[in-house]
Amino acid sequence: xxxxxxxxxxxxxxxxxxxxxxxxxxxxxxxxxxxxxxxxxxxxxxxxxxxxxxxxxxxxxxxxxxxxxxxxxxxxxxxxxxxxxxxxxxxxxxxxxxxxxxxxxxxxxxxxxxxxxxxxxxxxxxxxxxxxxxxxxxxxxxxxxxxxxxxxxxxxxxxxxxxxxxxxxxxxxxxxxxxxxxxxxxxxxxxxxxxxxxxxxxxxxxxxxxxxxx
Numbered sequence: 001x002x003x004x005x006x007x008x009x010x011x012x013x014x015x016x017x018x019x020x021x022x023x024x025x026x027x028x029x030x031x032x033x034x035x036x037x038x039x040x041x042x043x044x045x046x047x048x049x050x051x052x053x054x055x056x057x058x059x060x061x062x063x064x065x066x067x068x069x070x071x072x073x074x075x076x077x078x079x080x081x082x083x084x085x086x087x088x089x090x091x092x093x094x095x096x097x098x099x100x101x102x103x104x105x106x107x108x109x110x111x112x113x114x115x116x117x118x119x120x121x122x123x124x125x126x127x128x129x130x131x132x133x134x135x136x137x138x139x140x141x142x143x144x145x146x147x148x149x150x151x152x153x154x155x156x157x158x159x160x161x162x163x164x165x166x167x168x169x170x171x172x173x174x175x176x177x178x179x180x181x182x183x184x185x186x187x188x189x190x191x192x193x194x195x196x197x198x199x200x201x202x203x204x205x206x207x208x209x210x211x212x213x214x
Contacts, residue, residue: 002168005161009130016153039129046132047090047124063097066113069176072120084191088115088124095119110183113173120172123165134158135198162198167208174212181210
């Protein structure tokens with residue numbers, strides 16, 4: 001399912017980027033330039049780690065062990081930030097992980113495994129070309145909801161793709177982290193996360209993980 005969604009989202013994003021100049025009457029070179037520019041902007045804006053974050057490693061040895069279990073490359077760094085957050089980001093030819101200081105001891109292994117699972121599945125490579133543009137546009141769409149109408153081609157497959165990749169990361173992590181579903185339930189209760197278009201609900205994530213958690 002995910003490869004099909006990726007292929008469809010890639011084609012829709014390319015059509016939206018290159019089709020606008022063509023519809024406005026410009027020659028095909030203008031469409032090609034627009035397509036390349038949009039792809040480059042998305043690649044730069046999605047999942048890119050600022051230089052300032054490369055350092056201050058913490059919990060790196062645990063992350064490397066998890067990466068081995070998940071069949072993923074080892075992360076280059078694990079950087080602890082204030083608050084409760086987690087993200088995997090491209091860093092040069094590899095990737096790194098941001099981990100909030102508010103992530104508890106009993107949560108850390110599950111959170112790290114989930115973020116590394118994204119790298120194992122290739123999400124960090126595909127995101128800028130598939131669901132990445134939708135992620136970049138979400139703050140604008142929240143401010144101006146009517147923009148969802150002209151941007152519908154970019155959103156129509158990006159939303160199910162983003163949700164599917166999150167659930168797949170949960171499945172991978174649940175296979176190697178004991179009580180992964182229970183830990184997700186604790187995170188949901190403590191953080192009271194709000195629903196989002198690009199993320200599946202916690203009840204859904206917990207239900208999917210519970211089938212593989214032990």
